[in-house]
Amino acid sequence: MSSLSQGYRIAASTGLHRGDRAYQQDQVMILAHPRVAGCALGLVADGMGGKSGGRTASDQVVMTARQVFDRFAPSEDDPTEMLRLLVVESHLMIKLTAITADEEPHSTIAAFLILPDRSAYTAHAGDSRVYHFRGSDMLERTIDHSYVQRLIDEGKITEAQANTHPQSNLLTGCLGTQQDPPVTLKQLDRLDVGDALLACSDGLWHYLTAKELGAIISALPPRDASEMLVNKARQRARGMGDNLSLALIRLDPMT
Template identity: 60%
Template sequence: MKNGYRLSAATGLHKGDRAYQQDQVALWAHPRVAGCVMGVVADGMGGRTGGRKASDQVLMTARQLFDHYAPESNDAPQLLRQMGLQAHLVIKLTAIAAEQEPHSTMAAFLVQPGGQCHWVHTGDSRLYHFRGNTLMRRTKDQSFVQSLVDKGELTEEEAAGNPRSNVLVSCLGTEADPTLEVDGTPRLHVGDSLLACSDGLWHYFTTQELGMVLHSLPPRDASQFLVEKARSRAMGHGDNLSLAIVKIEPLADGKPAGATATAAAATTRH
């Protein structure tokens, strides 16, 4: 991205047809370094208050660590792992104090100045990286049905409709330590998009559909479209859903290279 770029971003959140909201989503520009942005999605589980407490803890932990993060340290993978481990510990302590069983998934990405990007996930919240409308990378769900897909016992299409599709083999707050998968790309390109989202969103779309929407629409419009389409396809049985989008766009006239997502960020909340 020798000629400069800007980050355009948006988030979306909807409680679906549930009685209460347990998903949480956030998108932050670094408080001191332009061009450094973090997005986090957390899908809480454990009853009305337990699940929300868990997802809240994920976001609070992520924000605290991100605010103290030094982008020049090149320790993004370590930061992301630390986010997961600390949130996991705090959620477990919350469970002891409240006599509840709060758990949460997590999918988070960190864009560095210059375009380097890393992400982390646990559970079945996903991170997608598209170049144009082409999928470059996608996290693999840590779920029971994904293990069946890996064994060749189910296709991806069959897994989506399996009644045990919500059974996870790893998440935050469980007795066992979570599996925190960290990955990334050494350089994002103009035209790339990142999407972090909970299963309440991705369940209703093919990868090809997501790629086309992110490629064709600016993040704010894409967020609104995906929320509305997911709600329509759920036909009154939708889960909580959350998403965070960042798109790498050409540098507009008069805007500094590596502009943060602050001015371009928009939120769709229902």
């Protein structure tokens, strides 16, 4: 995937691994816009709800995202409204499929959108994350909709303690539940050449610090970086790893 405008190209990679689980319930996708060069959407969806439920939910997120992104006209439509629609429509589609599913399908979502003018936007619900790196430095990341994040916000535990907290997997919001999902939308700082956006599920970020993520993403081409991130998370999980997924985009200078 490449864009010739403004002296950069978009280098991209995805990673997906079952971890040590019996089923793969994560889904991941990077899409180049069908009509507009330099416009791309990346997302991960971490499905939950038994062997069929979780995959049903994450599949719905990916299918809905394709449809919503295909309708999106970057020069006319509001990017945050498109991402909001993506989250809300995914939520409704999961609830519709729940009527026929054996299990209760739920999913997280973490998505980023890049436009040809290098503006970027994120949307998320649940504890899948989007990180923005400049070189190896993290500029920002999404804040999880989770029980342990609430404890961090209240000053009761630290981020380090949250990682080993027995209830670290409890979400305060996601897609497919009875209540409306949280829809957190954000416009990022305009991307510079060399910047990277990483969307990933907790099966990946749980095992790597932001410093480690940034160092690997800035040092290697996206495909090699994806492979190394997955391998590191797998080693550190020590046979207890969750499904893990990532979508990575970097703006590389034209050579």
